[in-house]
Amino acid sequence: MSAARVSQRISAIAESATLAVDAKAKALKAAGRPVIGFGAGEPDFPTPGYIVQAAIEAASQPKYHRYSPAGGLPELKKAIAEKTFRDSGYRADASQVLVTNGGKQAVYNTFATLLDPGDEVIVPTPFWTTYPEAIRLAGGVPVEVFAGPEQDYLVTVEQLEAAVTDRTKILLFVSPSNPTGSVYSPEQVAEIGQWAASKGLWVVTDEIYEHLTYDGVPFTSIATAVPELGDKVVILNGVAKTYAMTGWRVGWMIGPADVIKAATNLQSHATSNVSNIPQMAALAAVSGPLTAVDEMKVAFDRRRKAIVAGLNAIDGVECPTPKGAFYVYADVRALLGKEYPTANGPVRPSTSAELAALILDEVEVAVVPGEAFGPSGYLRLSYALGDDDLATGVARLQDFLGKAN
Incomplete structure (x- = not known):
C-alpha cells in the first residue's frame, strides 16, 4: 500500500x-x-496615514532591508510592553514580548510552546476558527464549552468546572469575543480568572479587540484583574483590528520570559523575523494616539x-x-x-x-x-x-x- x-x-x-x-x-x-x-x-x-508614512520612511532605510532579531525589533518590543501597560495596566518587560507574523502566529506559537501531546485546552464556544486547529497541531485536545444566546454566549465557572480534568492545562479566554461580540463583565473576568488560578491552569487571553467595546462596557484584561495567575498567563494581541492593519501581519504574544524565549526559538526556525517595514508601521501605531x-x-x-x-x-x-x-x-x-x-x-x-x-x-x-x-x-x-x-x-x-x- x-x-x-x-x-x-x-x-x-x-x-x-x-x-x-x-x-x-x-x-x-x-x-x-x-x-x-x-x-x-x-x-x-x-490604515491611518501616519502609520503608512512610517512604513514608507522605513522602506528607504537600508538597515531595514536586512535580517533583524527573530523575536522582533527591540524598539517595537519595548513599545508593545509600554502600550500594554497603558491600555490594560499589565506590566511586562520587553524581554517578555515576541513579535509575530499576525495574531495567528502568536496563537500557534503559544500552543506549540505550552502543550504536550494529550494536554487539554478548555475552549469557550462559539470560538474563532483557528483556535482548535492550532491546539490540535500542537498535539493538544480542544475541549469545547458551549454558551448559547440565552446566556449571551458567555460561559460560567460552573460550566468550566464541569469540563476540567486532570489533563487540562490551559483555559483559553477571549473578551471581546470573535465570533459573538460578547464581552465579559469585570466581575465575570475576575471570577473566571480566580477559578483558573485555583486550578493551577494557564490562561491564554486573546485581547485583539480590547479597544472595541460599546455602550460604556469596559474592557477587562484577565491578566491584570487576576494577579493570582502569576506567571501562568499569555496575552495575544496585534495591530490588525485597532488600526485597520489586517494585511500588515503584525501580532505579538506576551508571557513569562522562559515561554517567550522558547517561542522565539520556534519562530527563528519557522519564519525568522517579521518583515521590518510592517514592524516599523506597527511601532508608529502602538506608540501613537487611539484617535x-x-x-x-x-x-x-x-x-x-x-x-x-x-x-x-x-x-x-x-x-x-x-x-x-x-x-x-x-x-x-x-x-x-x-x-x-x-x-x-x-x-x-x-x-x-x-x-x-x-x-x-x-x-x-x-x-x-x-x-x-x-x-x-x-x-x-x-x-x-x-x-x-x-x-x-x-x-x-x-x-x-x-x-x-
Whole structure:
C-alpha cells in the first residue's frame, strides 16, 4: 500500500471558514456578481496615514532591508510592553514580548510552546476558527464549552468546572469575543480568572479587540484583574483590528520570559523575523494616539445597532446585541427545516452551513455558518463593512428569509 501523500497531521486541519467565505465572495465580486460580504473580520477603513508614512520612511532605510532579531525589533518590543501597560495596566518587560507574523502566529506559537501531546485546552464556544486547529497541531485536545444566546454566549465557572480534568492545562479566554461580540463583565473576568488560578491552569487571553467595546462596557484584561495567575498567563494581541492593519501581519504574544524565549526559538526556525517595514508601521501605531480607532468605533457602533435591528426584524432570527468587536452572532435554528423558494424549486436547509450556502447562491450575501465556530444553527456576520453595503445585505436577507414556509 502506498503511503499517503499528505501527513495525517496536516490532512486533519480544516480550512479557515472565514477566509474561505471571504475568498468566495471576492471571487464572485471579481466575476461581476453584486455580492455583499459579511464574512471577514476586516475593517473597511484604510490604515491611518501616519502609520503608512512610517512604513514608507522605513522602506528607504537600508538597515531595514536586512535580517533583524527573530523575536522582533527591540524598539517595537519595548513599545508593545509600554502600550500594554497603558491600555490594560499589565506590566511586562520587553524581554517578555515576541513579535509575530499576525495574531495567528502568536496563537500557534503559544500552543506549540505550552502543550504536550494529550494536554487539554478548555475552549469557550462559539470560538474563532483557528483556535482548535492550532491546539490540535500542537498535539493538544480542544475541549469545547458551549454558551448559547440565552446566556449571551458567555460561559460560567460552573460550566468550566464541569469540563476540567486532570489533563487540562490551559483555559483559553477571549473578551471581546470573535465570533459573538460578547464581552465579559469585570466581575465575570475576575471570577473566571480566580477559578483558573485555583486550578493551577494557564490562561491564554486573546485581547485583539480590547479597544472595541460599546455602550460604556469596559474592557477587562484577565491578566491584570487576576494577579493570582502569576506567571501562568499569555496575552495575544496585534495591530490588525485597532488600526485597520489586517494585511500588515503584525501580532505579538506576551508571557513569562522562559515561554517567550522558547517561542522565539520556534519562530527563528519557522519564519525568522517579521518583515521590518510592517514592524516599523506597527511601532508608529502602538506608540501613537487611539484617535483612529475612536473614529472607527463611531461607525461600528452605528452599524452594530442597524444590523441587530435588521436581523431581529426577521421572523425566526434571534440576534443578541453584542457589546464588543464587530460581529453579530445570529441564532437561526428556527429557520432550519423550513422551505425556501428557489428557481430550481423549494429547498429545505437542515443546517446553518446549508442555509449560508443557499443565501449566497440565491441573494448573493456571504455569511459564515455556525459550524465554523461550534454547533450548527447560527450565522456570524461582520459589520465592519460600509453602511450602504450593510443596509443592502440586510434587506436581501430580510426579503429572502421572510419567504420561508
